[in-house]
Amino acid sequence: MVVFGGWANAARSRYIAYEQTRPHAVKRTTPYAYWSNSSQYKAYRYKNLATDPGRPPQDPARFPGADKFGPGANNRHVTELGRMLSGRGAGAHYGSGPGPRWSEADRRATQAFQQAQGWTGADADGIPGTTTWDYLVNGKGKSVRPPSDGGRPGHEDDGRAAFPGAGHFRPGQVNGHVLRLGRQLVRRGFGRHYAIGPGTSWGEADRRNVAEFQRAQGWSGADADGYPGEHTWRLLFG
Secondary structure (H helix, E strand, O other): OEEEEEEOOOOOOEEEEEEEEOOEEEEEEEEOOOOOOHHHOOOOOOOOOOOOOOOOOOOOOOOOOHHHOOOOOEOHHHHHHHHHHHHHHHHHHOOOOOOOEOOHHHHHHHHHHHHHOOOOHHHHOOOOOHHHHHHHHOOOOOOOOOOOOOOOOOOOOOOOOOOOOHHHOOOOOEOHHHHHHHHHHHHOOOOOOOOOOOOOEOOHHHHHHHHHHHHHOOOOHHHHOOOOOHHHHHHHHO
16 A cells, blocks of 8 residues: 655656555655556545645646755755656766755756756756756656666676665665666566666665565575665676
């Protein structure tokens, strides 16, 4: 079961979900109705719910204003921006995932997205404006091209990098290691739980695919919980 926390985009194809999943409850942007097997999910709404008359509904497509971003900003719009940027390929700029306090990671991620559109100068200064926000909310333009994983231009992952640490593969984590793991799972034939392909944000689809790979090794219980450790990493990339 997940709790619906509001739409994440104007097209109503993604929403904020609150979900109890190992190792703790998480809040994350989720494709509607879910990552996989969407047709099997049915939405329920408590009959006595009412809209708060003192709080008008928020339009996610409406730009919240330039004053909500930049040095010193600390609000939910910064978090929302970071999540959208992560979904468009700029998640590698975040070391520990997007948050409400504006940081250099937010500026670099925004600038990377702007540059992916071919914008330069003041149009790619790393501070979102109405056009940047419109492109992100409505899925317009080009996504950020992920950096090469293998360290050699033009080559795919060769599997020789050391295990980056278990902390990179937990709910709420957004980083390039998650993308690298997902790509290798797909190459090894364990990507069936990805609805739209692997990305930089750790999700339930990643965990399920890892668990399938672990079970394929004959493991069970805690050894096949879907969270990669050094042994899983070595076998997957070996």
